[in-house]
Amino acid sequence: MSVTDAEKLEGGRRSSGVTTPPEGGWGWMIVAACFLSTVCIRAVTRCVSMFFVEFQLHFGKDYSRTAWIHSLIDCTTMLCAPLGGVLAHRFSCRTTVMLGGFISSFGLVLSSFASSLEFLYASLGVITGLGFALSYTPAVAMVGTYFSERKALAYGVAMSGSGIGTFVLAPAVQLLIERYSWRGALLVLGGLVSNLCVCGALMRRAPPRTSEHKNEPDIDRATPQSKTRGGALALHQVALGSRVAECVLFSNKLTETMPGGAARSDPEPPHHDSGQRDAGPGDTGAPASTRPPWEEYGFLLIPDFLVLSASFLFLAYGCSAPAVYLVPFALGVGVADQRAALLMSLFGVSGIVGNVTFGWIADRKCLRRYRVMSYAAAIGMEGLCCLLLHLLHSFSLLLPFSLFYGYFDGAYVALIPVVTCDAVGSSYLTSALGVVYFLHAIPYLISPPIGGWLVDITGNYAATFSLSGASFMFSSGILAAAMLVGHLRGAAEPRAMALTQ
Numbered sequence: 001m002s003v004t005d006a007e008k009l010e011g012g013r014r015s016s017g018v019t020t021p022p023e024g025g026w027g028w029m030i031v032a033a034c035f036l037s038t039v040c041i042r043a044v045t046r047c048v049s050m051f052f053v054e055f056q057l058h059f060g061k062d063y064s065r066t067a068w069i070h071s072l073i074d075c076t077t078m079l080c081a082p083l084g085g086v087l088a089h090r091f092s093c094r095t096t097v098m099l100g101g102f103i104s105s106f107g108l109v110l111s112s113f114a115s116s117l118e119f120l121y122a123s124l125g126v127i128t129g130l131g132f133a134l135s136y137t138p139a140v141a142m143v144g145t146y147f148s149e150r151k152a153l154a155y156g157v158a159m160s161g162s163g164i165g166t167f168v169l170a171p172a173v174q175l176l177i178e179r180y181s182w183r184g185a186l187l188v189l190g191g192l193v194s195n196l197c198v199c200g201a202l203m204r205r206a207p208p209r210t211s212e213h214k215n216e217p218d219i220d221r222a223t224p225q226s227k228t229r230g231g232a233l234a235l236h237q238v239a240l241g242s243r244v245a246e247c248v249l250f251s252n253k254l255t256e257t258m259p260g261g262a263a264r265s266d267p268e269p270p271h272h273d274s275g276q277r278d279a280g281p282g283d284t285g286a287p288a289s290t291r292p293p294w295e296e297y298g299f300l301l302i303p304d305f306l307v308l309s310a311s312f313l314f315l316a317y318g319c320s321a322p323a324v325y326l327v328p329f330a331l332g333v334g335v336a337d338q339r340a341a342l343l344m345s346l347f348g349v350s351g352i353v354g355n356v357t358f359g360w361i362a363d364r365k366c367l368r369r370y371r372v373m374s375y376a377a378a379i380g381m382e383g384l385c386c387l388l389l390h391l392l393h394s395f396s397l398l399l400p401f402s403l404f405y406g407y408f409d410g411a412y413v414a415l416i417p418v419v420t421c422d423a424v425g426s427s428y429l430t431s432a433l434g435v436v437y438f439l440h441a442i443p444y445l446i447s448p449p450i451g452g453w454l455v456d457i458t459g460n461y462a463a464t465f466s467l468s469g470a471s472f473m474f475s476s477g478i479l480a481a482a483m484l485v486g487h488l489r490g491a492a493e494p495r496a497m498a499l500t501q
Helices: 003-015 027-059 063-079 081-090 093-111 117-146 151-159 161-193 196-201 224-229 231-240 242-256 303-332 337-362 368-389 395-424 426-439 441-458 462-500
Strands: none
Touching (some): 027 063, 027 093, 027 117, 027 151, 027 196, 027 303, 027 337, 063 117, 063 441, 093 117, 093 161, 093 196, 117 151, 117 426, 151 161, 151 337, 161 337, 303 337, 303 395, 303 426, 303 441, 337 368, 337 395, 368 395, 368 462, 395 426, 426 441, 441 462
């Protein structure tokens, strides 16, 4: 083949490539917007538990009935997460986040006028939770459209807003409650959460960039078809050499575009990550999905995603109760009010370290294949901390618990969107995160009331924290078992191929 023909072939390959994230630029503004969004959503949700004692004293209710407030806000946030993804695809991430900011701010302001616990169920639990749901999923998914190589680090920085927000808001909320009562504190939080509208204004879709490097697979852009059909080939192509790898990738490009996997010689034009259109001067961040609605959730049949989904169910149950009952437990063992609030602050600031360090570690090329293992290890360590929590009866013992638990909490929070993206690909990330957070809904709903019921009938927190710890350990065990099965299956395949030859 002549040089001219080779250049033509290379140019054809480049023109048939898919778009790649810009790896920075305005992406860092998206990270900043997601950071502030997690401050307004997750940190404020955590601080709701600091109102429990005030609600109990004002309305004269027990633990289990008061805990329904936190359950409802968390459950509504996660239950309506797919709605946030749908609206983001239908309209834009910018519009959806700003709408969620308005609704959640209205719910908090309305809660400051509550006359009963049932009023708070509706205003703080349902209305505020709905607003959080509309803002959270699009804000988190937008980060994945701007980063690929540094995705874990970007998510680590973005999700650290939850920890920093908790560190700052916990003592601030306690001070607001003491000075302005719980009604004034909720009113101030309503004003804070209105800044979600500012965060939404920064949500601009990523400009398209065509990838010219075809020597290694990009897991983030794989489709469900390539995950199930071409995934095994992609994992081994580095060892096969660059020439064979080139053939494998070219073959995969031909088969990915066909619903039944049959090859064809006229591959369809490439589409952008998350179904986005080319960015124009009047960019509003509106993604235009090129897939039919029934194909938007094709990732649900990917085995890796099914395993993650089962793990998320137990994780969601485990992580809710410790965050809700840490401050009441500390007050119950004689810790002063400000020191109990300090425990929440330290829980938040150590989560920042976990966000960034695990995000940076997971981005190392030599460790990217171990992201799920890192995620499972963080969950397991968090479960161990929960199992020991009921034995800690002083501030000096609860202090290291807050540091360790917060660190591993930050680690797994930063890795959830990363391992989800690795399983389904960035083009399905918005819908996949909606499903992931939807799976958190029911465990978030039932965990705090069950924990409060156990406290009411036993008179202590041992059963509550032990059940949460066991749930964490089971979630980690599911992933460990899946990884072990995958390792054994991978080791058995070469032997089976050798026998057939």
